[in-house]
Amino acid sequence: MKNFIEKLLKIDRRLIFLTLTLLLFIPIVRPLGLPNKNIGTEVKGLYDRIESLPPGSFILLSIDYDPGTRPELHPQAIAVLRHAFRKDLRVGMLTLIAGATGLVEELAERIPKDIAPDKVYGKDYVILPYQPNPAAVMTQVGMDLYKIYDTDRNGLPIKDMEVMKGIRNVKDMGLGICITGTALLDSWVALTGDRYKFPFAGGCTAVSQMGYAPYLQTGQLKGLMGGMKGAADYEGLIGHKEKGTSGIDALNLAHLMVIGLIVMANIMMLWLKYL
Amino acid sequence: MSETMMIFGGWVAAGLTIFLFSFLYKDNPFFKIAEHLFLGAGMGWVFQTVLFKTWIPKVWMPLTQAPYDFSVLIPALLGLSLVTQFFPKISWVSRYGFTFIMGYGSGLVIPLTISTDFLNQIGGTLTPFMVTSFAGNWLQLLNGSIIAVGFICVLFYFFFSVEHKGAVKKASTVGIYFLMLYFGAAFGNTVMGRFSLLYGRFDDLYKYSGGKYFYATHVILAVLVIYFIVDHFRTKKPAIEEEAA
Numbered sequence: 001m002k003n004f005i006e007k008l009l010k011i012d013r014r015l016i017f018l019t020l021t022l023l024l025f026i027p028i029v030r031p032l033g034l035p036n037k038n039i040g041t042e043v044k045g046l047y048d049r050i051e052s053l054p055p056g057s058f059i060l061l062s063i064d065y066d067p068g069t070r071p072e073l074h075p076q077a078i079a080v081l082r083h084a085f086r087k088d089l090r091v092g093m094l095t096l097i098a099g100a101t102g103l104v105e106e107l108a109e110r111i112p113k114d115i116a117p118d119k120v121y122g123k124d125y126v127i128l129p130y131q132p133n134p135a136a137v138m139t140q141v142g143m144d145l146y147k148i149y150d151t152d153r154n155g156l157p158i159k160d161m162e163v164m165k166g167i168r169n170v171k172d173m174g175l176g177i178c179i180t181g182t183a184l185l186d187s188w189v190a191l192t193g194d195r196y197k198f199p200f201a202g203g204c205t206a207v208s209q210m211g212y213a214p215y216l217q218t219g220q221l222k223g224l225m226g227g228m229k230g231a232a233d234y235e236g237l238i239g240h241k242e243k244g245t246s247g248i249d250a251l252n253l254a255h256l257m258v259i260g261l262i263v264m265a266n267i268m269m270l271w272l273k274y275l
Numbered sequence: 276m277s278e279t280m281m282i283f284g285g286w287v288a289a290g291l292t293i294f295l296f297s298f299l300y301k302d303n304p305f306f307k308i309a310e311h312l313f314l315g316a317g318m319g320w321v322f323q324t325v326l327f328k329t330w331i332p333k334v335w336m337p338l339t340q341a342p343y344d345f346s347v348l349i350p351a352l353l354g355l356s357l358v359t360q361f362f363p364k365i366s367w368v369s370r371y372g373f374t375f376i377m378g379y380g381s382g383l384v385i386p387l388t389i390s391t392d393f394l395n396q397i398g399g400t401l402t403p404f405m406v407t408s409f410a411g412n413w414l415q416l417l418n419g420s421i422i423a424v425g426f427i428c429v430l431f432y433f434f435f436s437v438e439h440k441g442a443v444k445k446a447s448t449v450g451i452y453f454l455m456l457y458f459g460a461a462f463g464n465t466v467m468g469r470f471s472l473l474y475g476r477f478d479d480l481y482k483y484s485g486g487k488y489f490y491a492t493h494v495i496l497a498v499l500v501i502y503f504i505v506d507h508f509r510t511k512k513p514a515i516e517e518e519a520a
Contacts, residue, residue, distance in 0.1 A: 014299065014300060017299050020473075024470070024473060024474050024477050025477055025481070028474075028477055028478055028481045029481065069472070070475060071472050071475020072468060072471045072472065072475070098320065098321040098324040098325060099317070099320060101324050101328070102320075129332075130324055130328045131329070132325060132329055135380070135383055151332075153328075190384075190387040190388060190390075190391040191383070191387060194390060194391045195387060205468050206464040206465065206467045206468035207461075207464060207465045210457065210460050210461045210464055214399065217399050217422070218395050218396065218399030218402070219399075220391065220395060226464070227464065227468050228474070229467065247474050247475075250470070250474040250477075251471065251474065254470045254473075255466075255470070258466065
């Protein structure tokens with residue numbers, strides 16, 4: 001038995017990689033539909049905030065993630081957009097990350113295709129161009145956003161667009177949301193949310209989710225989606241299951257495997273030490 | 276996007292993903308190609324985005340098209356001054372740009388950080404205790420107490436001006452437990468995040484394995500497996516040589 005355990009402890013790690021690959025692939029090929037019953041309160045907070053906004057309110061959505069964090073954050077952005085359009089809210093999208101411009105284009109293509117086919121560009125939503133220097137943008141949108149965003153991403157003047165009617169700065173907006181894999185959410189909270197008393201919420205990667213707990217406790221963030229789980233929770237709340245929900249199957253299986261390996265390895269180590 | 280470009284994009288995406296994952300088996304030239312392409316493509320994308328979405332509309336066009344706005348020269352020159360860092364003889368010019376960045380950044384961030392991350396957080400720790408009666412609020416008070424105790428004990432752990440013994444040691448030990456709880460939760464979330472990213476890549480590989488993309492994933496994977504088999508036999512030392520070694 002001892003020899004067997006020692007051999008098992010020296011197992012080629014590539015076998016573990018292969019097992020993990022298979023486990024993650026199974027739900028992609030054949031979704032298992034495992035339930036996601038534990039909806040996070042911070043995700044519910046964001047959902048409730050959007051639900052409470054009257055139709056026609058303006059949401060500022062900052063898409064600040066690049067392809068590296070796309071699997072976690074893109075489903076969040078799609079779910080929030082879907083919810084906002086369903087509630088007849090106006091949406092202004094922008095990005096402060098150069099690597100996100102392609103992903104913003106992808107969202108722009110999807111809105112008329114399947115997210116909200118009945119919504120009209122310029123009337124219900126607008127996409128602002130990429131701007132470097134996030135701090136300058138965050139302070140300027142608090143005062144007069146036309147001084148930094150005079151045109152949309154196609155070079156068309158935004159001031160006359162119907163979607164921008166009555167909007168000059170964040171005081172005229174209902175909510176700001178930053179979905180990011182960077183530390184830009186911290187900056188949005190400090191430079192725009194706190195400074196101009198602008199209700200702000202966010203979406204972040206699972207890795208950085210814990211760091212935002214203090215902002216949630218103080219109410220500086222009105223809600224937060226963390227990682228793929230956050231996206232799945234939000235998809236569940238709006239009743240439109242997509243990539244976030246299907247990812248939960250894979251995550252559940254992978255987590256079970258990790259827990260199993262940790263427990264097994266510890267038992268084996270105890271066996272070798274004491275028996 | 277045209278159909279051809281979409282298929283080409285699918286092949287590139289599937290290829291680079293498989294090339295990067297191939298490192299898990301062992302180092303190989305395909306991995307090296309993908310690694311270098313990643314850095315080059317990333318920088319290239321940022322460069323063209325800044326050039327076409329910022330430099331041309333915000334600097335070039337105001338200088339060359341009516342209504343002219345020459346005030347953009349000030350920030351543009353300050354920004355360009357940073358490039359002089361590459362030329363030792365005139366690198367002193369970059370100080371003007373850096374001075375502006377430092378002054379502007381500090382002035383903007385320091386007061387707001389004190390307010391957002393310091394004063395508001397202290398307020399947030401005390402808020403749960405701002406109740407007029409115990410009844411109905413005991414859960415909030417309990418939660419607030421746990422956070423306050425953890426907060427103070429963690430601060431003690433990072434307080435180095437007194438020797439950690441007696442009550443201070445006990446407080447800092449409790450602080451360590453709170454920190455460990457945080458690190459445990461953060462690590463759990465990190466594992467979940469990494470699996471999500473892996474799932475995302477696999478999901479894309481599955482997408483590119485369809486007939487629409489001419490089975491890009493299958494073909495590239497097969498080519499790589501053949502490479503590893505050939506490479507295995509090509510680099511395998513003869514038995515006699517192995518024995519001598």
